[in-house]
Amino acid sequence: MALEIERKFRVRGHGWKRHIVRARRLRQAYLTKNDRISMRVRIDGDEAATLTIKTARTGIERHEYEFAIPVAEAKELLELREGSVISKTRHIVRNGGLNWEIDVFDGDNNGLVIAEIELDRADRPIELPHWIGEEVTDDRRFYNADLAKYPFSAWDAK
Numbered sequence: 001m002a003l004e005i006e007r008k009f010r011v012r013g014h015g016w017k018r019h020i021v022r023a024r025r026l027r028q029a030y031l032t033k034n035d036r037i038s039m040r041v042r043i044d045g046d047e048a049a050t051l052t053i054k055t056a057r058t059g060i061e062r063h064e065y066e067f068a069i070p071v072a073e074a075k076e077l078l079e080l081r082e083g084s085v086i087s088k089t090r091h092i093v094r095n096g097g098l099n100w101e102i103d104v105f106d107g108d109n110n111g112l113v114i115a116e117i118e119l120d121r122a123d124r125p126i127e128l129p130h131w132i133g134e135e136v137t138d139d140r141r142f143y144n145a146d147l148a149k150y151p152f153s154a155w156d157a158k
Contacts, residue, residue: 004054004064005122008142010133011113016102019093026088026103029081030145038145041069041077049074056145060122060137083148084108096127108151114142 028042033056040052049071055063069077078085086109091102098117105112115132136142141150 002064002066004062005060005119006062006137007060007117007119007126007135008137009115009117009128009135010142011102011115011131012133013131015131016091016093016095016100016115016129019095020091020102021094021099023089023091026090027078027085028144029078029085030083030148031077031080033082033145033149040145041074041081043071043074043078046071051077060119081148084151086144086148095129098126100129105147105152108153109147110153112147112152 024045026042026044028040031039031041033039036056038054038056040054041049042052043049049069050066051069051074052064052066054065084107086105087107088103088105088109091104093100093102093115101116101118103112103114103116105114114136117126119126140146141155
């Protein structure tokens with residue numbers, strides 16, 4: 001069983017930008033989300049697409065299954081989505097020997113910048129870069145499946 005171990009943080013400032021090693025555009029949407037799973041279709045640039053199933057648990061560990069699919073089929077699946085399409089640029093930032101993923105959202109989630117770090121074990125200590133803000137791993141509002149239904153632009157207190 002595939003296990004994703006990930007922590008999420010808000011990002012403050014722009015100090016992370018000088019450490020970018022690559023970036024790519026992502027569009028993704030959710031085909032279903034319930035109290036047990038979420039099913040996502042993602043298009044990475046225009047060259048690759050995946051279908052992903054994740055357990056719908058809040059916290060650092062979740063089961064994740066990902067399958068490559070043709071881009072043309074992913075575009076068709078985007079039309080069957082629940083909620084809006086999530087559009088963002090993912091920047092890979094190297095810091096402390098780890099690759100951080102910094103998602104800069106646009107569209108309905110414009111203004112939101114989230115850092116994610118995938119770990120090999122839940123108890124792995126990490127040094128937080130100076131540009132890391134509040135940890136939001138346990139806050140469902142910051143999960144993409146929830147942002148598709150309740151976008152950042154609609155939040156009262158950001």
